[in-house]
Amino acid sequence: MTVRALGGAGVGIGLRAPHHREILERRPALGLLEVHSENYFGEPAAQWLERVRGHYAVSLHGVGLSLGSADALDPEHLRKLDALARRIEPALVSEHLSWSSVDGRHANELLPMPLTMEAALHIASRIAEAQERLGRRLLVENVSAYFAFDAAPLAEWEFVAEVAKRSGCAVLLDVNNIWVNATNFGFDARRYLDAIDPSLVAEFHLGGFEARRSFLVDTHGARVAPPVWALYREAVERIGPRPTIVEWDAAIPPLDVLLDEARQASAVVAREEREALA
Amino acid sequence: MSLAAQQRDFIRSLFGDAEPAVPGLAVYRSSVAANLATALEATYPVVRRLVGAPFFAEAARRFAFAEPSTSGDLADYGAGFASFLAAYAPAASLEYLADVARLEWACHESARAPSAPAFDFESLSGVTPAGYESLRFTLHPAVRLVASAHPIAAIHEANAPERDGTPARMRGADHVVVRRGEEGTVVEAVPAHEWRFLERLARGETLGEASRALPAEIAEPFLATALARYVACAIVCGFTSP
Numbered sequence: 215m216t217v218r219a220l221g222g223a224g225v226g227i228g229l230r231a232p233h234h235r236e237i238l239e240r241r242p243a244l245g246l247l248e249v250h251s252e253n254y255f256g257e258p259a260a261q262w263l264e265r266v267r268g269h270y271a272v273s274l275h276g277v278g279l280s281l282g283s284a285d286a287l288d289p290e291h292l293r294k295l296d297a298l299a300r301r302i303e304p305a306l307v308s309e310h311l312s313w314s315s316v317d318g319r320h321a322n323e324l325l326p327m328p329l330t331m332e333a334a335l336h337i338a339s340r341i342a343e344a345q346e347r348l349g350r351r352l353l354v355e356n357v358s359a360y361f362a363f364d365a366a367p368l369a370e371w372e373f374v375a376e377v378a379k380r381s382g383c384a385v386l387l388d389v390n391n392i393w394v395n396a397t398n399f400g401f402d403a404r405r406y407l408d409a410i411d412p413s414l415v416a417e418f419h420l421g422g423f424e425a426r427r428s429f430l431v432d433t434h435g436a437r438v439a440p441p442v443w444a445l446y447r448e449a450v451e452r453i454g455p456r457p458t459i460v461e462w463d464a465a466i467p468p469l470d471v472l473l474d475e476a477r478q479a480s481a482v483v484a485r486e487e488r489e490a491l492a
Numbered sequence: 493m494s495l496a497a498q499q500r501d502f503i504r505s506l507f508g509d510a511e512p513a514v515p516g517l518a519v520y521r522s523s524v525a526a527n528l529a530t531a532l533e534a535t536y537p538v539v540r541r542l543v544g545a546p547f548f549a550e551a552a553r554r555f556a557f558a559e560p561s562t563s564g565d566l567a568d569y570g571a572g573f574a575s576f577l578a579a580y581a582p583a584a585s586l587e588y589l590a591d592v593a594r595l596e597w598a599c600h601e602s603a604r605a606p607s608a609p610a611f612d613f614e615s616l617s618g619v620t621p622a623g624y625e626s627l628r629f630t631l632h633p634a635v636r637l638v639a640s641a642h643p644i645a646a647i648h649e650a651n652a653p654e655r656d657g658t659p660a661r662m663r664g665a666d667h668v669v670v671r672r673g674e675e676g677t678v679v680e681a682v683p684a685h686e687w688r689f690l691e692r693l694a695r696g697e698t699l700g701e702a703s704r705a706l707p708a709e710i711a712e713p714f715l716a717t718a719l720a721r722y723v724a725c726a727i728v729c730g731f732t733s734p
Contacts, residue, residue, distance in 0.1 A: 316503055
């Protein structure tokens with residue numbers, strides 16, 4: 215069976231353990247499957263991913279490199295990522311514009327960077343180092359945040375632009391994270407989109423948030439919210455179609471729910487492609 | 493304030509004694525605790541079943557403070573949980589608990605270990621029988637050896653998801669070999685002498701040296717079939733000769 219991409223840019227889903235068996239049995243038409251890199255550092259898991267790779271383009275999406283940490287990059291983590299990338303030959307390799315450890319202590323969470331020039335230069339140099347080690351351009355994703363450090367001279371979009379300019383990385387624009395941060399910190403999500411240089415954006419992410427008392431929390435545990443779909447449509451219009459992944463990490467529903475979300479994203483991409491031709 | 497200082501402050505608010513005053517930090521604090529607890533639950537399902545979910549959650553919370561995660565890969569988290577439980581006063585009445593945790597960590601490591609190339613019988617055929625004594629066998633990277641004064645293999649087996657939790661044996665020491673089979677992780681209790689033999693091989697002793705772990709009367713018949721058996725079930729994957 216050949217796999218047809220949903221839309222030329224490749225729309226896909228974040229593949230998680232509950233769907234491992236089903237994805238190979240059904241092989242739904244998807245342009246791309248994205249996995250968390252660390253989950254395939256172990257052996258039988260890596261072999262399984264090789265089988266998936268036989269049927270799909272794969273995107274390796276890391277959550278543990280802690281690029282923004284004041285610590286040095288973990289050479290062992292980079293070695294494992296490099297070995298996996300050589301084996302899988304992924305279409306994309308991405309990480310986060312965040313940190314998760316300091317002094318060797320890991321929070322295993324995507325923690326926000328202080329929006330300062332010092333922090334931008336620091337993470338840019340670490341991204342450059344990782345790119346050098348991996349021999350490829352990384353995509354780096356904007357994260358959701360619930361805390362802002364005092365004295366933030368840069369807007370988040372200025373921080374992203376600075377990091378991309380200094381490191382040469384591409385941007386993985388998580389549209390849900392923009393919406394979550396715009397709500398949590400009271401800025402205009404459109405202004406963020408307008409400020410991003412389209413040529414830097416290599417991928418979009420979509421996911422669901424949860425509204426808690428004083429914050430939207432990026433739980434990846436729900437369908438993409440209507441305002442996020444609207445923002446995605448605007449992003450595709452302004453920036454152009456890009457590979458797009460729908461992520462779901464908490465209370466993971468049946469595969470068909472994710473495929474339905476992917477179809478909706480695909481419809482947005484297809485409409486944009488039709489209009490671009492018209 | 494430097495980036496390092498800002499990050500240290502942040503980490504302190506996640507793992508410090510006091511609940512942070514800033515609501516946003518509290519969001520992170522609870523999600524970090526939940527991530528670590530979920531990782532520990534995934535690795536130690538039998539311990540969790542033995543002590544119950546609330547007891548486990550509290551132990552996981554204290555463990556997260558006592559022993560930080562040191563890797564960006566959450567699957568590396570929890571190596572020290574057995575030692576933590578051994579010294580954890582509320583669990584003192586469950587003497588076997590720490591050893592069950594050691595067995596579960598062994599299973600976790602085994603499941604992620606690298607694979608190995610097939611055993612090279614052709615090279616072995618070049619070794620004269622007189623040379624066997626000085627061979628050193630390599631255990632498969634997915635093999636783990638765990639021994640306990642308690643019946644940990646029986647406890648482990650009885651607490652598989654589909655079982656009712658009643659072990660076949662309530663007392664006696666268990667010598668356990670963990671390996672990776674075709675269908676996943678295999679946990680097997682073996683005779684003590686066999687376990688010691690394997691343990692000596694794992695330490696890099698020669699076949700001759702390791703054989704001293706075997707009772708004299710069974711050494712010969714044991715060794716006659718051991719290699720074929722160990723290769724077939726991926727306990728031994730290679731050898732080196734001097």
